[in-house]
Amino acid sequence: MKKGIFSLLVALLIALLAACGTEEPSNADEPTDDVEVEENGDEEVPEEDLDEDADTEETTSSDNGWDHQVGDVIENDGGSFTLVSRQDEIDTQETGPIVLNVAQVNATSAQIEGDLANFMETDEIEYIQIDFEVENTSEETITFFAGQATITTNTGEQLESDMWLSDHIDGEYIGAVRKSGSQFFILENSKAEDIEWVRILINAPFDDDWNDLGEDLDFTVEF
Template sequence: MKKVIASFLVLLLIGFLAACGNDVDNIQQSEDEKTKAKTENTDDNSQEEQAKEEDIWTYYEDATWEGTWEGLKFNIQKVVVSDEAPGLDDDGNEITTSAVGVKMVVENTTTDKVYNTYPDQATLVTSTGEQVDADMIYSDHLGGEIHEGVIKEGDIIFYLDRGEAESIEWIKLTWSSDYSDPDGNYENDKYEETEVKLDLK
C-alpha cells in the first residue's frame, strides 16, 4: 500500500513539474515575443528617422492654389525644392543639382468637351532670378488632350540653371490651355494663359 501511495505521489509530482515546466516555457515564449516586437518597433522607427534624414527635398505644404478655366480645374497641392536633386548632365552622366517640384491635379469637369492644356510645359520664374521651362523627361505627363471627366495627377519638375533652390522665397508659374470647337466654328475657339504666383517663405 505504501508503494502505491509513493508511486501516486511521484506521478503527481512529475505531473506538477511538467505543468510548471510548460508555464515556464510559455512565460519565456511570451517574453521572447515581447522582445521581438520591441526590436521590430525600434527598427521601424529607426528606418522612418533615417528616411527623413535622407530626404533631399524641402516641402512647402502651404504653397497651394486652386483655379478654373472653362471646364478645366487646376489644383496645386504643394511645392518642393532641393539643392541635391538627382539629374543628368549634357553627356548623360548622373549629377546632383538644384530643382523645384510642383504637385498638380488637373480635372476636366465637363461631360462633353475636350480641352488641351500644358502645365507640364510650364515656365517657372523664381525670386532668385531663374526663368526655366519644365523638364518634360522627369515631369509626369499632365499635358495634351484631356477628355470629359478625366483627372490627371503628377509632379512637374524644373531644373535650375543658377541653383540656390533652398533660397527661393516665391515662384511664378505660367502655362497655356485651349479649346477648339469640334464643329470647326473658329468663333467658339478659346485660349488661356494661366499665371500663378506662390509664396514659399
C-alpha cells in the same frame, strides 16, 4: 540603358516626396479591447488614455499628411536628398472648364551618385517640384497643357519642366476626366535654399477649333 536609368531617376524623385495622406498608422484601427490585462490583477488602462496615445502616434507618424518634412534628408541608392522647403496650401485655379489643384510645390537640394549622377552628368542638382491635379469639368473635348507650364523665380530664373524627369500629363481631355503628375524644374543658377517664391504660368485651355476657353493661368506660390 538610358531609358532604364531615366525610369530609376523618376521613381526615386517621386517616391521621395510623395504624399502619404491615405496611409494609416499601423495600430490606429486596432480595437481597444485587444489590449490584454495581466493575470496578476493590474488595473486596466482607461479607454480615454488609449485614445490619446493613438491620436499622438497618428499625429507624429503623418504630420501634415506627408512622409517627409521640411529639413529631412532622405538617403538611398540614388544619393542624398534634402527637402529645403514646401508649400501645400495653394488656392485652386480655374480657367474655363479646367480646375487645377497644385498638391505641392517644393524645393529640393540633392547630392546624387552612381547611375543617377552619370545620367544627369553632375553630382549635384537643385530643383523645384510641382504636383499638378487637373480636371475637365465639361463633357467636351478640350486641350490643356499643364505639363508645359513655365515658371519664374525670385532669383531671376525662367524655366521649363525637364522632359526626362517629369511625368507626362497628356493635354487632351476627352470629356469630364482627371489627370495628374509631377513636374521637375532643374535650377540652373540658383540654390533651392534661395527660392522664396515660384510664379507659375500655363496657357489657357482651347477647343478643337483652337478657340480659347478661358484665361491664361498666372499665379505665384510663396514658401
